[in-house]
Amino acid sequence: MLTRINQKNEEELSILGFGCMRFPTKGGSIDEPRAISLIHDSIEKGVNYFDTAYIYPGSETLVGKALLGGYRERVKIATKLPPYMVKKLDQGKKIFQTQLERLQTNYIDYYLLHMLTDKNMFDRMVSIGVLEWMEELKREGMIKNIGFSFHGGKRDFEDIVKAYPWDFCQIQYNYLDENNQATKSGLQLAASLGIPVIVMEPLRGGKLVNNLPEEVKTTFHDCNPDLTPVEWALRWIWNHKEVNVVLSGMSDEEQVAENIRIAGDAYANSLNQEELKVFDKVKQVMLEKTKVPCTACGYCMPCPYGVNIPGCFSCYNDKYLLNDRMMRWKYMQTLGTLSVQPANASMCKECGKCELHCPQHIAIREELKKVAKEMEGILYKPMVGVVRRFLRIK
Known part of the structure; x- marks a missing residue:
């Protein structure tokens, strides 16, 4: 398992993080023994970053159980505070206490404002004292790093990432989203500010594996028939030196094994020119299938009537x-x-x-x-x- 250094605190993080939203299920709920086994296996093979959230059903509780018996000290836990559920500071405090109880821990390594969609949402968190409270928790050692996850437009990401001395941020990024949401320029901006970047949705919830147009599958196969769509997608992200960790919502043993194998030699700047040209061809195929040729540059914003x-x-x-x-x-x-x-x-x-x-x-x-x-x-x-x-x- 390769690692990359968190430039803010010098921690060594596995380049593959375990996204804890898609655990295997049984009878409509998390298959606890199997999920715990997946977590233990991934830790033994080098994964040390686990990402969960208050709103992921059963996830925090499962992670807390899985990390008993000495595993907690070997990993970093990331979890999230949902801003849309916090109207007053006391609500945030109650949620945080619940998270500590679920996770059976007395501190959170990486704590995020969950799913910021625009600068106004961040400003509201500031206005009710959430950021000041999080800073207090950090001084007390109950939070080690303060960050945010983002699902909005480029301009809002730029405003948010510049608005606070973040310890890290989390963005959706993959070869299809190079010009969507935070975009490549947003990734580079965060890195230029010294802010570690965690990448989510590297496979778009499996869509870049199971829902690819046939022309795309053929393009990948013709270049290298030994690489799966998963490997193409993950290696493209890890090729970016600005990325610290890529989260994958692994839900079975095969996915864990494949992702860990790929993360064993996915170095930054390791794709050759021929491989990079394949992605140019793939994106051209996708562009031809795109309804509106929007690059999310944001020049059309802000809309005077509030349309994103x-x-x-x-x-x-x-x-x-x-x-x-x-x-x-x-x-x-x-x-x-x-x-x-x-x-x-x-x-x-x-x-x-x-x-x-x-x-x-x-x-x-x-x-x-x-x-x-x-x-x-x-x-x-x-x-x-x-x-x-x-x-x-x-």
């Missing part, structure tokens, strides 16, 4: 490119229910300001109409309203 234009196009494209049946839910989640303010396509008032700044010359107003028709439907707004009321998001 790049986010809308990203969800719309992925629904077709990867045949993702869950994309309508993800669209509602990131652009409606969990964002500080709804930012969905039907909020567009057709002012046209965005189109004046789009370097791709996209007919944004017309495309947003298509997105709204395809991704929202008649029940969208009522469902968003119900969920936001349930989560007490104003």
